[in-house]
Amino acid sequence: MRHDRISVFPIHPPVSLIVQKYGGTSMGSPERIREVARRVARFVDEGHRLVVVPSAMAGETNRLLGLAKELNPDASARELDVIASTGEQVSIGLLAIALQKLGVKAKSYTGWQVPILTDAAYTKARILAIEERNIREDLDAGSVVIVAGFQGIDDDDNITTLGRGGSDTTGVALAAALKADECQIYTDVDGVYTADPRIVPEARRLDTITFEEMLEAASLGSKVLQIRSVEFAGKYQVKLRVLSSFTDVASKDMGTLITFEEDENMEQAIISNVAHNRDEAKITVLGVPDRPGIAFAILGPIADANIDVDMIIQNASTEGLTDFSFTVHRNEYKRAMDILEKKVKPAIKAKGVEGDDHIAKVSLVGIGMRTHAGIAARMFKALAEEGINIQMISTSEIKTSVVVDEKYMELAVRVLHKTFELDKPPSKETMKP
Amino acid sequence: MRHDRISVFPIHPPVSLIVQKYGGTSMGSPERIREVARRVARFVDEGHRLVVVPSAMAGETNRLLGLAKELNPDASARELDVIASTGEQVSIGLLAIALQKLGVKAKSYTGWQVPILTDAAYTKARILAIEERNIREDLDAGSVVIVAGFQGIDDDDNITTLGRGGSDTTGVALAAALKADECQIYTDVDGVYTADPRIVPEARRLDTITFEEMLEAASLGSKVLQIRSVEFAGKYQVKLRVLSSFTDVASKDMGTLITFEEDENMEQAIISNVAHNRDEAKITVLGVPDRPGIAFAILGPIADANIDVDMIIQNASTEGLTDFSFTVHRNEYKRAMDILEKKVKPAIKAKGVEGDDHIAKVSLVGIGMRTHAGIAARMFKALAEEGINIQMISTSEIKTSVVVDEKYMELAVRVLHKTFELDKPPSKETMKP
Numbered sequence: 001m002r003h004d005r006i007s008v009f010p011i012h013p014p015v016s017l018i019v020q021k022y023g024g025t026s027m028g029s030p031e032r033i034r035e036v037a038r039r040v041a042r043f044v045d046e047g048h049r050l051v052v053v054p055s056a057m058a059g060e061t062n063r064l065l066g067l068a069k070e071l072n073p074d075a076s077a078r079e080l081d082v083i084a085s086t087g088e089q090v091s092i093g094l095l096a097i098a099l100q101k102l103g104v105k106a107k108s109y110t111g112w113q114v115p116i117l118t119d120a121a122y123t124k125a126r127i128l129a130i131e132e133r134n135i136r137e138d139l140d141a142g143s144v145v146i147v148a149g150f151q152g153i154d155d156d157d158n159i160t161t162l163g164r165g166g167s168d169t170t171g172v173a174l175a176a177a178l179k180a181d182e183c184q185i186y187t188d189v190d191g192v193y194t195a196d197p198r199i200v201p202e203a204r205r206l207d208t209i210t211f212e213e214m215l216e217a218a219s220l221g222s223k224v225l226q227i228r229s230v231e232f233a234g235k236y237q238v239k240l241r242v243l244s245s246f247t248d249v250a251s252k253d254m255g256t257l258i259t260f261e262e263d264e265n266m267e268q269a270i271i272s273n274v275a276h277n278r279d280e281a282k283i284t285v286l287g288v289p290d291r292p293g294i295a296f297a298i299l300g301p302i303a304d305a306n307i308d309v310d311m312i313i314q315n316a317s318t319e320g321l322t323d324f325s326f327t328v329h330r331n332e333y334k335r336a337m338d339i340l341e342k343k344v345k346p347a348i349k350a351k352g353v354e355g356d357d358h359i360a361k362v363s364l365v366g367i368g369m370r371t372h373a374g375i376a377a378r379m380f381k382a383l384a385e386e387g388i389n390i391q392m393i394s395t396s397e398i399k400t401s402v403v404v405d406e407k408y409m410e411l412a413v414r415v416l417h418k419t420f421e422l423d424k425p426p427s428k429e430t431m432k433p
Numbered sequence: 434m435r436h437d438r439i440s441v442f443p444i445h446p447p448v449s450l451i452v453q454k455y456g457g458t459s460m461g462s463p464e465r466i467r468e469v470a471r472r473v474a475r476f477v478d479e480g481h482r483l484v485v486v487p488s489a490m491a492g493e494t495n496r497l498l499g500l501a502k503e504l505n506p507d508a509s510a511r512e513l514d515v516i517a518s519t520g521e522q523v524s525i526g527l528l529a530i531a532l533q534k535l536g537v538k539a540k541s542y543t544g545w546q547v548p549i550l551t552d553a554a555y556t557k558a559r560i561l562a563i564e565e566r567n568i569r570e571d572l573d574a575g576s577v578v579i580v581a582g583f584q585g586i587d588d589d590d591n592i593t594t595l596g597r598g599g600s601d602t603t604g605v606a607l608a609a610a611l612k613a614d615e616c617q618i619y620t621d622v623d624g625v626y627t628a629d630p631r632i633v634p635e636a637r638r639l640d641t642i643t644f645e646e647m648l649e650a651a652s653l654g655s656k657v658l659q660i661r662s663v664e665f666a667g668k669y670q671v672k673l674r675v676l677s678s679f680t681d682v683a684s685k686d687m688g689t690l691i692t693f694e695e696d697e698n699m700e701q702a703i704i705s706n707v708a709h710n711r712d713e714a715k716i717t718v719l720g721v722p723d724r725p726g727i728a729f730a731i732l733g734p735i736a737d738a739n740i741d742v743d744m745i746i747q748n749a750s751t752e753g754l755t756d757f758s759f760t761v762h763r764n765e766y767k768r769a770m771d772i773l774e775k776k777v778k779p780a781i782k783a784k785g786v787e788g789d790d791h792i793a794k795v796s797l798v799g800i801g802m803r804t805h806a807g808i809a810a811r812m813f814k815a816l817a818e819e820g821i822n823i824q825m826i827s828t829s830e831i832k833t834s835v836v837v838d839e840k841y842m843e844l845a846v847r848v849l850h851k852t853f854e855l856d857k858p859p860s861k862e863t864m865k866p
Contacts, residue, residue, distance in 0.1 A: 030503045064523060068530055070463045075530035082541050083526035086519035090497060093516035097501055097508035108515050112545065113590055157546055 016181035017139070018043060019051045021149065021171030024058035025188040026245035027091050030098075036186075037098035038249045040144060044104055049139050051178065053149040053171040054095050056087025077122030081151075081161045084123075085111065088148035088167065096146050106144040109135065111151035111159070116170065118152035118160045125152060125160035126228075127169065130177035147174060165226030172229045176236035183233065183240050184255075185225060190244030191256035192217065192224055194422035195274040199410050202423040206272065208259045211240075213272040216365045216399045233258065269426035270368025270375070274416045276409055278360040280310060281333035282392065284325040285340060287351025290317035297348050298324055301339050307332045311361070311394040311401065321351070325392060327403065333357045359391065360409035363401040364416060376400045382419040388412050449614035450572070451476060452484045454582065454604030457491035458621040459678035460524050469619075470531035471682045473577060477537055482572050484611065486582040486604040487528050489520025510555030514584075514594045517556075518544065521581035521600065529579050539577040542568065544584035544592070549603065551585035551593045558585060558593035559661075560602065563610035580607060598659030605662045609669035616666065616673050617688075618658060623677030624689035625650065625657055627855035628707040632843045635856040639705065641690045644673075646705040649798045649832045666691065702859035703801025703808070707849045709842055711793040713743060714766035715825065717758040718773060720784025723750035730781050731757055734772050740765045744794070744827040744834065754784070758825060760836065766790045792824065793842035796834040797849060809833045815852040821845050 020043070022036050036054070043050055064083050068075050092108035099106035114134065118125035135145045149167025152160050162169050168185055175183035192214065195203040209217070211234040215227065224242055233240045243255030288294055299309060312326045328336045333355065340353045369375050376393075379400055383390060388411065392403035404412055417423065453476070455469050469487070476483055497516050501508050525541035532539035547567065551558035568578045582600025585593050595602050601618055608616035625647065628636040642650070644667040648660065657675055666673045676688030721727055732742060745759045761769045766788065773786045802808050809826075812833055816823060821844065825836035837845055850856065 030500060033504060067463060067523075067527060071466060071527055072530040072534040074534075076533055079526040079529040079533075079541055082529075082543070083523050086522045089519045089522070090500075090516050093512040094500060094504055096512040096515075097505040100509055100512075101505040101507075108512055110515070110592070113592075159543070159546075 017049045017051070017178060019053065019171050019175040019178065019180045019183045021053040021167055021183070021185045022055065022095075022245055023167070023185075023187045024055040024060070026186050027054050027056070027095070028058040030094075032245075033091075033094050033098050035249065036095060036245060037102055037104070039186075039245065040095075040099060041102045041104050042249055044144060050144045051135060051139070051174055051180070052095065052144060052146045053167055053174065054088065054091040054146065055149050055167040056091055060087040060090070078158055081122045081125075081159050084161050085148070085151040085159050088150050092146045092148045099144055099146075104144055105142055106146055107138050108146045108148070110148045111170075112153040112157070114147060116147075116152035116173070118154055118162070120154040120156070120158065120160065122158075122160055124163040125154070127152060127162065127173045127232075130173055132174075132177045135174075135178065162228075163226075165229070168226040168229035169232055172232045172236070172238050172240065175238045175240075176232065181239065183238050185229075185240065185242045186245035187224065187242065188244065188246060189224060189242070190247060190253065191242050192258075193273065195413055195417045196276065199276070199413050200274070200417045203417065204423055204425070206256050207254075208257045209272055210259055210367050212367055212398050213365050214258050216363070216396070217273055217275045230258070234260075269366065269422075270372050271364055271366035271420045271422060273365050274413050274420075274422065275363045275365055276360060276413050277363075278406055278409060279330050280327040280359060280361055280403075281330045281336075281355060281357035282325060282327050282359045282403055283333075283336060283340065283353065283355045284323055285344065285348075285350045285353050286323050287321045288324050288348060290320055290322040294322075294348065295324065298340070298344055299326070301343050302328070302336055305335060305339055307336050307339075311392060311403070313392055313394065327359075327361070327392070330357050356391075358406040359403050360406045360412075361401050361403050362409060362412045362416065363399050364420070365399045367398045369398050369400065378419060379416060382415050383412060386411060386415050388415075450482045450484070450611060452486065452604050452608040452611065452613045452616045454486040454600055454616070454618045455488065455528075455678055456600070456618075456620045457488040457493070459619050460487050460489070460528070461491035463527075465678075466524075466527050466531050468682065469528060469678060470535055470537070472619075472678065473528075473532060474535045474537050475682055477577060484568060484572070484578045484580060484607055484613070485528065486580050486600055486607065487521065487524040488582050488600040489524055493520040493523070511591055514555045514558075514592050517594050518581070518584040518592050521583050525579045525581045532577055532579075537577055538575055539579055540571050541579045541581070543581045544603075545586040545590070547580060549580075549585035549606070551587055551595070553587040553589070553591065553593065555591075555593055557596040558587070560585060560595070560606045560665075563606055565607075565610045568607075568611065595661075596659075598662070601659040601662035602665055605665045605669070605671050605673065608671045608673075609665065614672065616671050618662075618673065618675045619678035620657065620675060621677065621679060622657060622675070623680060623686065624675050625691075626706065628846050628850045629709065632709070632846050633707070633850045636850065637856055637858065639689050640687075641692045642705055643692055643800050645800055645831050646798050647691050649796070649829070650706055650708045663691070667693075702799065702855075703805050704797055704799035704853045704855060706798050707846050707853075707855065708796045708798055709793060709846050710796075711839055711842060712763050713760040713792060713794055713836075714763045714769075714788060714790035715758060715760050715792045715836060716766075716769060716773065716786065716788045717756055718777065718781075718783045718786050719756050720754045721757050721781060723753055723755040727755075727781065728757070731773070731777055732759070734776050735761070735769055738768060738772055740769050740772075744825060744836070746825055746827065760792075760794070760825070763790050789824075791839045792836050793839045793845075794834050794836050795842060795845045795849065796832050797853070798832045800831045802831050802833065811852060812849060815848050816845060819844060819848050821848070 096106040096108040117129045138145045149170040191205040192209050193203040197203040240258040247253050310327045315323050337355050388408045390402045394401045529539040529541040550562045571578045582603040624638040625642050626636040630636040647663050673691040680686050743760045748756050770788050821841045823835045827834045
């Protein structure tokens with residue numbers, strides 16, 4: 001894209017509108033904030049127009065919510081948002097004055113000053129609309145505009161927050177509203193990897209990953225981006241890039257670009273990465289009568305208790321009885337078991353309820369799976385050769401997940417990374433189906 | 434007032450609307466915030482309607498401004514206000530949830546949510562108007578309303594702050610707007626004293642002090658109330674009370690009430706208190722030609738440099754020459770001397786400029802001075818008997834101030850406290866002129 005522009009207008013440099021989001025670690029100290037300011041200034045020097053979304057300084061949100069919890073463990077969500085939103089407000093002011101110190105014109109905006117309108121779901125609000133007129137005026141006046149992440153207001157002028165990682169969503173939503181050329185997410189990792197480098201030392205950084213793959217990877221526990229921000233980017237076709245704020249300011253390292261599948265001439269491997277997640281627990285209801293409505297009879301009470309269910313598996317029935325398995329977040333495991341034992345089991349006359357909260361989910365993610373047969377089979381074979389028992393299997397178009405005993409998680413990730421040669425850059429040949 | 438109401442409506446207890454302001458030390462820790470909540474709850478239990486204005490937790494504003502200064506010593510005032518205003522925002526949320534924990538309905542308001550409208554003078558804004566409709570609705574709905582002190586917004590929705598001690602002004606302004614029965618300022622001292630108890634152990638707490646006396650005492654460095662809040666209270670006739678948040682919650686101690694002079698049946702001493710101030714420096718321009726316009730020729734350049742002048746004294750002239758003395762804040766001393774030496778002295782052909790930044794101002798304050806002759810004479814005699822040389826004298830209707838060598842300050846305060854028997858409660862006789 002950039003090159004196209006340069007060739008069309010060779011004399012004028014390409015001026016683009018970039019939204020940059022900086023995470024809490026990037027904003028963690030005055031020295032770190034100065035680094036962020038220098039990075040922003042570099043882009044300004046290159047002629048770009050910038051909207052910057054900083055998170056709260058690392059640790060600040062936890063400190064604030066810790067104070068709140070000490071005073072009232074059941075605090076009203078409205079007031080928690082009043083408290084928590086101050087972290088980002090401090091950050092926008094500090095970043096603005098750090099930029100001014102470098103001679104860069106900068107102006108800060110809280111969520112309500114933009115305004116960023118959300119629903120009224122305190123602590124996990126969703127952005128409904130962004131009024132971009134004020135920001136655009138300041139950009140036109142030559143200012144860097146700094147917008148507080150993570151926050152907004154509802155229809156009644158109450159302060160809301162978007163939940164953990166919400167600043168990613170603020171960045172993407174602003175990029176969508178402003179039709180920015182790119183949304184850059186600066187964090188303490190320098191991109192998306194083929195696997196967690198702490199588990200697989202040979203893990204390789206991906207230059208690109210598709211939105212679909214990123215969505216699967218994010219929901220599997222890769223902590224790089226808030227999943228909602230990725231959905232948002234997909235919905236509004238925002239070009240999203242994950243980069244490190246810890247590389248040298250002058251570095252032209254471009255991290256990992258999250259692309260749309262349609263970008264055909266991107267290099268694309270069959271398998272993008274191996275993701276893992278040890279936040280889940282497995283529950284099996286045994287000896288369930290195999291009749292219509294049984295899945296709802298089991299999962300209805302779980303949903304009523306506001307417990308999210310991830311994988312769901314129902315085996316073929318034997319003699320009119322089947323086993324019904326699913327996974328929940330480990331934090332909800334006890335509560336879910338309780339509901340099943342006390343309410344569901346007697347109601348549906350199941351034979352028993354079993355649970356295990358020492359499991360891990362390991363997944364292969366890659367859009368190549370759609371067109372390549374035999375990926376799952378190779379995956380199961382590789383795990384079997386290492387003696388790793390598969391407890392559950394679930395597949396989507398671009399992902400195959402297995403549940404294994406938690407103690408085999410690292411081994412499974414390494415085996416799959418090796419089997420699918422993720423340490424090697426994809427060749428042009430492997431790209432084509 | 435309260436007794437009148439009780440006798441008129443003997444069955445219904447008197448329900449009043451009270452604005453309570455709590456200082457930073459009172460909000461200094463979760464434990465202290467719980468104490469504030471218990472105190473507020475007691476008033477609610479007694480049937481009062483409450484609006485509460487908390488300051489930022491002690492040290493928080495300095496921490497935030499310290500971060501800002503580290504990043505940019507010449508930070509834009511707009512951004513400093515964005516940063517500093519978060520301290521109070523955290524406090525309102527924390528106090529709201531602490532009250533909710535006690536079963537008291539409570540809702541927080543930031544400055545912009547009220548809204549509290551100010552001028553655009555960042556870091557020292559003045560309140561122009563308060564829209565009290567939202568607050569009144571919540572009060573009617575049975576809520577304690579908690580409003581962030583120290584902050585507001587200007588016409589363009591920029592965040593402003595009111596300067597140090599600004600939460601006092603927020604409290605008084607809210608009391609004025611809501612026509613509250615009383616504005617209670619809770620602080621770490623339990624009232625206004627006849628002198629600083631650290632200097633005069635026998636200093637006595639005053640049950641009442643007039644607004645005029647309080648204004649003089651505040652401007653003389655008594656740190657109990659922000660001077661602007663006292664002016665505000667005087668202007669809008671808000672009944673103001675200074676109390677301690679460190680007394681037992683159940684205590685009925687009523688601190689010091691700041692009264693209007695018109696409250697005739699209040700006990701009223703001739704002298705209210707001895708105030709002191711060591712923040713000033715003295716400057717004398719010697720051998721100045723005594724001609725019209727000379728005061729302006731000296732003080733004009735000082736005012737142009739934005740240096741505030743406190744006492745101004747011009748002696749009678751001898752042979753057409755006079756000495757011209759004034760005091761400035763000690764922080765401005767060097768800058769003022771510089772201007773006088775370099776600009777003023779050559780321009781007006783003065784003989785010399787002398788300065789002394791080791792002085793202290795000691796003042797007697799009392800509305801009784803208006804009607805009692807000889808107070809100043811007794812004051813000068815008492816100081817002379819202790820060998821304390823008076824360097825400058827300045828008087829107002831209800832105050833007599835002297836400048837002495839700094840080393841005599843404590844002695845002077847003690848001598849005057851004793852001479853005017855401020856350790857003894859005023860008798861009815863001493864009250865009447």
